Amino acid sequence: MMSGRLRWRKFVSNFMLAMTGVCAFVSVLVLFFILGYLVFNGGTSINWDFFTKLPKPVGEAGGGMSNAIVGSGKILLLASLFGVPIGFLGGIYLAEFSGKGMASVVRYAADLLNGVPSIVIGIFAYSLVVLPFKHFSAYAGAFALGMMMIPITLRSTEEFLKSVPRMLREGAMALGASKWKTIATVIVPAAYRGIMTAILLALARVAGETAPLLFTAFGNRFESHGWSQPTATLPVMIYTYAVSPYEDWHRQAWAAGLVLLGLVLIINILARTILSRGIAVPRS
Amino acid sequence: MGTSTTALKGAGPVTGSRSFIAKLRDGDEIARLITLVFAASVVLITAALVLELWVNSALPRQKFGLHFFATSVWDPIMDQYGALPFIYGTMVTSAVALLIAVPLGIGAAIFLAELAPPRVSDTLQFFIDLLAAVPSVIYGLLGVFIVVPIMRTMIYPALNKPFGYLPIFKGPSYGVGFMTAGIVLAIMVIPYIISVSREVLLSVPRDQREAALALGSTRWESTWKVVVPFAKTGIMGSIFLALARALGETMAVTMVIGNTPKIAASLFAPGYSIAAVIANEFTEATGDLYLQSLIALGLVLFLLTFVLNGLARILIVVTTQKGSEVGG
Numbered sequence: 120m121m122s123g124r125l126r127w128r129k130f131v132s133n134f135m136l137a138m139t140g141v142c143a144f145v146s147v148l149v150l151f152f153i154l155g156y157l158v159f160n161g162g163t164s165i166n167w168d169f170f171t172k173l174p175k176p177v178g179e180a181g182g183g184m185s186n187a188i189v190g191s192g193k194i195l196l197l198a199s200l201f202g203v204p205i206g207f208l209g210g211i212y213l214a215e216f217s218g219k220g221m222a223s224v225v226r227y228a229a230d231l232l233n234g235v236p237s238i239v240i241g242i243f244a245y246s247l248v249v250l251p252f253k254h255f256s257a258y259a260g261a262f263a264l265g266m267m268m269i270p271i272t273l274r275s276t277e278e279f280l281k282s283v284p285r286m287l288r289e290g291a292m293a294l295g296a297s298k299w300k301t302i303a304t305v306i307v308p309a310a311y312r313g314i315m316t317a318i319l320l321a322l323a324r325v326a327g328e329t330a331p332l333l334f335t336a337f338g339n340r341f342e343s344h345g346w347s348q349p350t351a352t353l354p355v356m357i358y359t360y361a362v363s364p365y366e367d368w369h370r371q372a373w374a375a376g377l378v379l380l381g382l383v384l385i386i387n388i389l390a391r392t393i394l395s396r397g398i399a400v401p402r403s
Numbered sequence: 404m405g406t407s408t409t410a411l412k413g414a415g416p417v418t419g420s421r422s423f424i425a426k427l428r429d430g431d432e433i434a435r436l437i438t439l440v441f442a443a444s445v446v447l448i449t450a451a452l453v454l455e456l457w458v459n460s461a462l463p464r465q466k467f468g469l470h471f472f473a474t475s476v477w478d479p480i481m482d483q484y485g486a487l488p489f490i491y492g493t494m495v496t497s498a499v500a501l502l503i504a505v506p507l508g509i510g511a512a513i514f515l516a517e518l519a520p521p522r523v524s525d526t527l528q529f530f531i532d533l534l535a536a537v538p539s540v541i542y543g544l545l546g547v548f549i550v551v552p553i554m555r556t557m558i559y560p561a562l563n564k565p566f567g568y569l570p571i572f573k574g575p576s577y578g579v580g581f582m583t584a585g586i587v588l589a590i591m592v593i594p595y596i597i598s599v600s601r602e603v604l605l606s607v608p609r610d611q612r613e614a615a616l617a618l619g620s621t622r623w624e625s626t627w628k629v630v631v632p633f634a635k636t637g638i639m640g641s642i643f644l645a646l647a648r649a650l651g652e653t654m655a656v657t658m659v660i661g662n663t664p665k666i667a668a669s670l671f672a673p674g675y676s677i678a679a680v681i682a683n684e685f686t687e688a689t690g691d692l693y694l695q696s697l698i699a700l701g702l703v704l705f706l707l708t709f710v711l712n713g714l715a716r717i718l719i720v721v722t723t724q725k726g727s728e729v730g731g
Binding site: 129131132133135136138139140141142143147149150153156157160204205206209215216217221224225228230231232234235236238239240241245247266269270273297298299300320323324328329334354358362369372373379380383384387388391 | 517
């Protein structure tokens with residue numbers, strides 16, 4: 120027989136545990152809610168023009184965002200060319216060459232950089248790249264985004280390199296390979312998939328960044344030629360169109376939102392499932 | 404790349420430590436130096452960031468001093484700049500966000516760490532990770548077109564009618580405002596609280612739970628009175644992390660806060676935040692004092708997140724280490 124007190128305690132236990140389940144359920148539901156809304160609103164307003172046409176002047180319906188799609192691609196490419204080598208080679212230094220003192224300084228700087236709000240990164244890129252050249256450019260936007268890719272690439276390169284088994288290292292050394300040869304031909308290939316996953320995740324993260332682009336790449340209603348002109352990007356377009364008073368722009372903001380979210384989620388899912396399959400979690 | 408002779412050279416019997424010249428010829432020293440340059444550039448960039456913020460905010464520091472934080476007039480025409488409305492807006496929206504996100508996030512983390520079978524927990528965590536990856540401008544988009552109308556037509560009447568006499572629920576609602584921004588921020592930071600709290604809870608040693616259960620406590624009692632207190636500092640860390648995110652969040656807040664530099668007691672009133680004013684006014688700031696005042700706001704934001712992130716990291720590391728020590 121259960122006493123009343125025990126029955127009460129059991130009831131409280133079951134109730135509270137059920138509530139935690141509700142919390143988890145609600146939190147995950149938000150994702151499907153977001154997806155559903157974007158597919159519903161974006162799906163009905165997306166069309167071929169969106170990918171192939173330039174924005175129309177204010178007041179005219181139709182047009183697309185081909186310039187923003189190209190612009191985002193250009194800036195992401197340049198950002199990767201800037202951020203990935205620094206992060207990757209710096210990570211190799213941390214894992215393979217560094218002494219204790221220097222390593223902790225680099226790690227500290229990277230963690231600090233990782234926590235800086237993206238709008239502050241934008242201010243920095245503005246005063247370093249925009250002001251001296253006196254105009255907004257794809258360079259400046261790429262500098263800001265590349266900077267945000269550095270810490271993620273650096274720390275994960277270090278962790279994945281460190282998690283390569285000692286025996287591989289010793290085997291290569293025993294065969295007479297020099298240290299850098301061991302790193303280049305044995306250790307990095309062994310950690311390759313983990314590092315690629317991390318780089319892709321970093322790319323997906325900066326692909327959706329808006330704040331650092333507002334006053335670096337700025338925006339453009341036309342095709343931007345070369346790298347030193349103001350450049351339109353998808354996230355900034357979504358922002359400008361969403362806060363505008365025009366119905367047709369809202370429609371296009373939804374379409375752009377769907378494209379951007381689709382891109383970011385697909386990179387995330389691919390990186391997290393296919394590429395990182397079977398990779399042991401690096402020690403933290 | 405390297406020639407085959409270097410490989411042959413290294414293949415010989417190694418006697419003692421190699422000289423610097425030999426290492427240089429094998430490429431080891433060159434590789435070390437090259438990677439060192441890249442690693443050092445990370446430090447350099449970070450240092451340059453701090454320096455730029457400091458140097459480029461000198462004017463308002465000299466002109467206003469600490470009054471910058473205490474005055475609430477933001478008037479570009481009169482060249483008067485006070486940061487108080489923005490600091491107020493940032494703090495209020497972040498507080499609202501945490502009030503909503505902390506209970507929900509910790510509840511969900513408890514479910515994932517304590518109750519759900521590993522497979523279910525991992526699957527749900529996968530979705531939570533995806534949620535954390537959704538760009539902030541997308542949250543802003545949904546905020547403008549979904550949360551703002553809901554706010555105006557449902558939440559405002561529901562709170563204003565019965566509680567309208569309270570200052571925080573007083574006054575008219577335009578849909579945009581502190582409360583709306585807080586709700587959107589809450590949705591954005593929940594994934595961070597869940598992920599980190601789950602990790603911390605999972606690091607609590609098994610025997611802590613078993614001991615509590617063996618003493619006759621119910622499942623909930625062992626969780627709430629033993630496991631959660633054990634992980635308390637780490638959970639605090641996850642909250643600080645979420646707070647740092649909320650303070651620095653720009654786009655979603657800019658789109659729904661109303662962008663009005665006023666201090667209002669009502670949560671339904673429109674306001675402004677530090678990040679939002681930088682985003683809105685930076686490109687049109689004319690005059691050095693105006694621009695530098697905005698940069699000074701950026702510096703404030705940087706310092707706030709710097710302190711919070713540092714604290715969060717310490718708390719999380721302390722807790723997970725405690726777990727592995729006790730767990731042996």
